[in-house]
Amino acid sequence: MSATAHQGLVVVITGSGQGIGRVLAQRFAREGARVIVSDIDPHACTQTAAELDTVGVPADVTQAEDCARLVEKATTLFGRLDVMVCNAGIMQLKPFLELDGSDWDRMLSVNVKGCFLSLQAAARQMLQQTPLAVGRPLGKIITMASIAGRPGAGPIAQVIPHYRASKAAVISLTQSAAMTFAPKITVNAICPGLVESDMWRRMDADWTALQGLATGEIWSQRIAGIPMGRPQSPEDIADLAGYLASPQSDYMTGQSINIDGGLMMN
Numbered sequence: 001m002s003a004t005a006h007q008g009l010v011v012v013i014t015g016s017g018q019g020i021g022r023v024l025a026q027r028f029a030r031e032g033a034r035v036i037v038s039d040i041d042p043h044a045c046t047q048t049a050a051e052l053d054t055v056g057v058p059a060d061v062t063q064a065e066d067c068a069r070l071v072e073k074a075t076t077l078f079g080r081l082d083v084m085v086c087n088a089g090i091m092q093l094k095p096f097l098e099l100d101g102s103d104w105d106r107m108l109s110v111n112v113k114g115c116f117l118s119l120q121a122a123a124r125q126m127l128q129q130t131p132l133a134v135g136r137p138l139g140k141i142i143t144m145a146s147i148a149g150r151p152g153a154g155p156i157a158q159v160i161p162h163y164r165a166s167k168a169a170v171i172s173l174t175q176s177a178a179m180t181f182a183p184k185i186t187v188n189a190i191c192p193g194l195v196e197s198d199m200w201r202r203m204d205a206d207w208t209a210l211q212g213l214a215t216g217e218i219w220s221q222r223i224a225g226i227p228m229g230r231p232q233s234p235e236d237i238a239d240l241a242g243y244l245a246s247p248q249s250d251y252m253t254g255q256s257i258n259i260d261g262g263l264m265m266n
Ligand SMILES: NC(=O)c1ccc[n+]([C@@H]2O[C@H](COP(=O)([O-])OP(=O)(O)OC[C@H]3O[C@@H](n4cnc5c(N)ncnc54)[C@H](O)[C@@H]3O)[C@@H](O)[C@H]2O)c1
Pocket: 014, 015, 016, 017, 018, 019, 020, 021, 038, 039, 040, 041, 044, 059, 060, 061, 062, 087, 088, 089, 090, 091, 110, 114, 144, 145, 146, 147, 191, 192, 193, 194, 195, 196, 197, 198, 199, 200
């Protein structure tokens, strides 16, 4: 996309203090958007916002008041909210029989309830605004699911059942929201594959420790199976997010799009 592809768009990204969200914030800002960085980690939030010379709003997506305050900040500063990226998420790797109720509560609270509350807060604002141009949606919402939420799974399913369930729920939630808000707001999910990120570094460390393998071993095995021959970069995801934020995707809603180098083909 060009340097002005998102000129003036007001974009809020949850969980953007680091990782994929941070790269999305960098990309939208570089392409002219007015970005609000948000994260539960106030330090990461402030630091990323400062780097981008933009606003940082610490917020915990599991708290409805935080989500409302985040959206209110966008509208107070910029008068509207064009794109909400519900990106915040957590991962935990633990064998099936060792998982307990608190693991499930935490996973579903952040990945599902947090996605819902941030999406809902954004939709409430978007429904009150006028479109940027006649015939266009009032706003666009992008959720962050995963290929882990798709049916069918490799051996990793044994150690992330709650994460997989949470991402399947995000796909379902995306469809419910798309149906609820069409034709006024588009809602689509991104399903990344194996992203070279802190999240995956932590997963590899935990999984190799469980299996008594050398650090990096699981990551190498997984990468070897990617048809496109390389791990995914957050920039790949930014390309898709840019499209979903643009007028080129105005007719698309309720979709969950795999961007994973061909790991899952459907
Ligand atoms: N890394 C991958 O391979 C991969 C693959 C598929 C999907 N995803 C999804 O992409 C999203 C981003 O993942 P990432 O790799 O950048 O992870 P990450 O751990 O690097 O970043 C996640 C960010 O979310 C923030 N966060 C956590 N709980 C929060 C809360 N309650 N409220 C607000 N912010 C919170 C964290 O502080 C962190 O800054 C997640 O939803 C993840 O499930 C990642």
